[in-house]
Amino acid sequence: MDIKTAKILVVMGGTSSERDISLMSGNAVLEALKGRGLNAGGFVLDGGNAAQILQKNPDCVFIALHGKGGEDGTIQGMLEIAGIPYTGSGVAGSAVCMNKVLSKKILAESGVRTARYISVSPGDDFCAEELARNAIDRFGLPLVIKASCQGSSVGVEIVREETEVSGAIKRVYEYDKELLIEEFLPGKELTVPLLQKPDGLFAFPIIEIVSENEFYDFESKYQPGMSHHIIPARIPEETAAEAVELAKKAYICLNCGGLTRVDLMLGPDGEPYVVELNTIPGMTATSLVPDSAAAIGIGFGELTEMIIRAAIEK
Ligand SMILES: Nc1ncnc2c1ncn2[C@@H]1O[C@H](COP(=O)(O)OP(=O)(O)O)[C@@H](O)[C@H]1O
Numbered sequence: 001m002d003i004k005t006a007k008i009l010v011v012m013g014g015t016s017s018e019r020d021i022s023l024m025s026g027n028a029v030l031e032a033l034k035g036r037g038l039n040a041g042g043f044v045l046d047g048g049n050a051a052q053i054l055q056k057n058p059d060c061v062f063i064a065l066h067g068k069g070g071e072d073g074t075i076q077g078m079l080e081i082a083g084i085p086y087t088g089s090g091v092a093g094s095a096v097c098m099n100k101v102l103s104k105k106i107l108a109e110s111g112v113r114t115a116r117y118i119s120v121s122p123g124d125d126f127c128a129e130e131l132a133r134n135a136i137d138r139f140g141l142p143l144v145i146k147a148s149c150q151g152s153s154v155g156v157e158i159v160r161e162e163t164e165v166s167g168a169i170k171r172v173y174e175y176d177k178e179l180l181i182e183e184f185l186p187g188k189e190l191t192v193p194l195l196q197k198p199d200g201l202f203a204f205p206i207i208e209i210v211s212e213n214e215f216y217d218f219e220s221k222y223q224p225g226m227s228h229h230i231i232p233a234r235i236p237e238e239t240a241a242e243a244v245e246l247a248k249k250a251y252i253c254l255n256c257g258g259l260t261r262v263d264l265m266l267g268p269d270g271e272p273y274v275v276e277l278n279t280i281p282g283m284t285a286t287s288l289v290p291d292s293a294a295a296i297g298i299g300f301g302e303l304t305e306m307i308i309r310a311a312i313e314k
């Protein structure tokens with residue numbers, strides 16, 4: 001397939017809580033692809049119109065959806081069956097990375113360094129007070145409690161007081177019947193964008209993220225000025241090499257493809273730990289991945305074209 005003539009459809013919107021972010025990513029990508037002279041059009045996904053994507057008969061789909069119904073393998077499955085190339089990870093990688101409990105279990109089983117945890121799966125019978133006691137005994141305080149299938153820091157709580165742990169578990173349980181209680185990582189927050197190329201996995205420069213808030217919460221992610229991207233990250237060279245190595249290992253064992261952003265944090269030992277993988281990272285002009293690419297002279301338009309190429313060459 002020739003990228004110059006291929007009919008590209010940028011799919012955005014969707015019905016998840018991250019719809020607005022997706023529309024921003026999608027429109028930015030669409031403009032950038034058009035700016036490269038490529039044959040690109042947009043498609044806004046709403047509840048019920050997914051089949052129309054197939055009727056448009058695209059040669060390649062750029063998936064700019066975030067969250068449930070877009071980042072979780074469902075759209076990927078539809079395109080896979082229809083034989084249409086698409087950007088990003090396949091069905092399994094998308095589904096697993098969307099679920100923090102499942103990806104945590106695979107990372108831990110594969111020997112990828114990640115924060116110690118206790119998980120609750122749907123249908124598990126548990127007592128929040130007992131779970132809180134157990135987590136405090138094993139990991140101390142603070143503790144991080146997260147809903148399994150949310151994003152953008154929605155359903156993430158960092159608890160510092162012993163008396164507040166069980167209440168936080170109950171609150172997060174309201175979001176999601178599947179959740180994680182994690183050991184707190186006190187160090188720097190890092191992210192490594194990885195892109196599959198024909199000659200191997202390419203790592204863009206590591207970004208260090210500094211938030212104005214207590215952690216990288218919803219406001220610091222999307223409110224201009226509430227977080228800062230420092231490139232390259234201010235960490236020792238060996239730690240940087242270790243972070244890239246760990247990110248690649250996580251990408252491979254979770255079956256990722258295309259562009260995926262691996263988020264890490266430094267632990268009490270100064271070593272990097274994998275926090276989560278984002279199979280469809282934000283692609284607005286101020287998002288993390290475009291910033292990292294810009295640091296090595298790759299502009300937003302060139303980056304979007306690289307992502308399409310990775311999908312076509314797959
Ligand atoms: N184990 C941890 N220790 C300390 N902070 C954490 C930990 N896990 C997550 N965080 C903080 O919470 C934020 C959101 O958590 P994350 O797992 O990335 O969920 P989301 O999918 O909502 O981005 C992270 O960016 C980080 O600032």
Ligand SMILES: [Mg+2]
Pocket residue numbers: 152153263276
């Ligand atoms: Mg995150």
